[in-house]
Amino acid sequence: MEYTQLTAAELESIKAALDTEFENLKAKNLKLNMARGILDKDQLDLTQDMLGILVTKEDCKTEAGTDCRNYGILDGIPEAKRIFAELLDIPAENLIIGGNSSLNLMFDTFARNMIFGVEDEGSTPWAAQGKIKFLCPAPGYDRHFSICEKMGIEMITVEMKADGPDMDTVEKLVSEDASIKGIWCVPKYSNPTGVIFSDEVIARLASMKPAAKDFRIFWDDAYIIHSLYAGADMQPSIIKECAKYGNDNMAYVFTSTSKISFPGSGLAVIASSKHNIDAIKKVLTVQTIGHDKLNQMRHVKYFGNLEGILKHMEKHAAIIAPKFRMVDEVLTEQLTGLGIASWSKPEGGYFISLDVFPGTAKRVYEMMCELGVNLTPAGATFPYGKDPEDKNLRIAPTFPPLDELKTASEALALCTKRAAAERILNS
């Protein structure tokens, strides 16, 4: 029966039982982590053999004969670029392989636009335009919001719907307000909701008519092939879609192998129109002589091609899909019918989005800390850390082993119930 339908006495009695359960669990001094999209050590082991793959000098030569051990090559070795071109369904000249972090590429893209303006001739630096704004579909990725906040860019929250951002709102805002310079998107298995942008939403984004000539879509395709189950579709290329509508330079695409090979030792990529990439290279050539080509070669030799990567992703899925199922099973068993929570059942990505009883997300987080289970802080999925309904929590099930994850999920269900009961009784 739903908590809100119960009498005070009934709920008091439930609450008392939950309190006891809570104290018992607390006594176990748990130390568990469901906070971030960290890889399970079994996932790390999948790629272990990549580390020893470069041995001889010949292993270090590109197909064009370039010695990867030496200086040179700003945008990536040709054989590595080819793999990402296939992955992103764009020509290799439309992308640059960066260092180990797509987040870093995003930050640098903001920094470039702040200092130099976007890639179009005569563009005014964002930093010289006074107050500028960004659209932030939420729940979203806290590190995206941190970049905006650090840069002093005002964030406007847009509702994330089941098929992507609320496009009526996005179109209206973008077409009316020239101080809005961009929008954050995680188009596939969105962080944390798992939402897959529909083709219609993608077309509407690509065909926008922004008031700002220097408007940009930041398309964080972090989970582009990170499906939990077989048969996932690929989305249309946002770069090609934008070009269809005459918005050739409107989108930057970011991706990485952080959750394919190694977090921190993978390859990150930025892709865009040829025009943008050429302009970015003019700054990049002042910033660096080139990124780590040996690591690029390591990836090429280990994976061979996109097919090799896709096969590798099946192994990742085999490890983490059971974890997503475990969380879902525990939450289903513990919370169904109580009217106090709902959660996503993602087909990929690294997160489950849990909506608890409104006004209790912070309290649930607090209780989880008390139990020794590390969660992403409540509010983190919204701009400025402010969840207007105080209800969303991001669950990251990949890191803990299954048995620990079960305990953590049970703790989560317990705290969700206890906080809801407390809230309803006190209202």
Place this chain on the structure above:
Amino acid sequence: MEYTQLTAAELESIKAALDTEFENLKAKNLKLNMARGILDKDQLDLTQDMLGILVTKEDCKTEAGTDCRNYGILDGIPEAKRIFAELLDIPAENLIIGGNSSLNLMFDTFARNMIFGVEDEGSTPWAAQGKIKFLCPAPGYDRHFSICEKMGIEMITVEMKADGPDMDTVEKLVSEDASIKGIWCVPKYSNPTGVIFSDEVIARLASMKPAAKDFRIFWDDAYIIHSLYAGADMQPSIIKECAKYGNDNMAYVFTSTSKISFPGSGLAVIASSKHNIDAIKKVLTVQTIGHDKLNQMRHVKYFGNLEGILKHMEKHAAIIAPKFRMVDEVLTEQLTGLGIASWSKPEGGYFISLDVFPGTAKRVYEMMCELGVNLTPAGATFPYGKDPEDKNLRIAPTFPPLDELKTASEALALCTKRAAAERILNS
């Protein structure tokens, strides 16, 4: 006899012989490169075994138990930080290990200061201060100048003397002009002059009283242990020196292993006061989750400690010192007594600075191109690519094998003579 002392007829005859020699050499269709500080392939081979050094999972664990394959650690693994702390003679908390490029760390430091201001509370972003300026001792490093030029920072050329920048000028300018925000320094084996800043110059730099409260010394210690011969002294730490004079936060130090392990696959470091490093981390944590820890571990396991690195540097020196001698021998043999050229005899670093007859550096470069020998373009060693006397050329002897280097040096001597004769005859 000096060219300027010869009669026109004598010089005409010399010129005719040089022309013939030039045409003969041109017919050989050389394809040689003395343009940049690229490593010889024998130098690259020195570190080949580093590539296979990480094998087991245990190899990937830090001394604190952190798995380098996963996310985490913003500023570098402890054992790698310790080595750089010893190298730079500062506490480990005063440094951050970045990606593969110290140039990138320098660019990012400019970008941070442009967008956010320097690390002091309430500092105004450089980009919001109108016209700002930088002191550029010259001849200097073209990539430093490119960063200033790209950022729209006005460069003021300061004379590079035998013991460092002309400090009378530097002190005067810095103390009088609050729009001067910094100075570029390559304190040891300066690029391209090979100048080693004296202790006195270092103390004078550290004790400056800049008019700008947000003045910074960019201390590019690229060649800190890159001596050609045994027995080189270490310089005092600029960070400690600055602190002595109450300028605690005035210096950033940059170094890398690009010319120790692999260019493009080495480790880069930024060091500064604890205050500055803490403030930099607050931005860095928005920019990235962390740099490539596996590559850090590779370096730690391969070199062990600073002593291991120093021994490795002897092997580099054994390969490249004969190349520096070769260039010097050829130039000495070909140019001594002609009164048309002088050049540095560096004790370390990657360059020889050649001053040809005033007004002929561009012409010598042109002739070298015609012969098929790639040189750093004339002018590159000065801000905006403008050498006021058109006389300086940067010679990079490390890349070509000895026999090719001999040919290239002979070509250089020939072009130096031919351009001088041409110039004197036409004046």
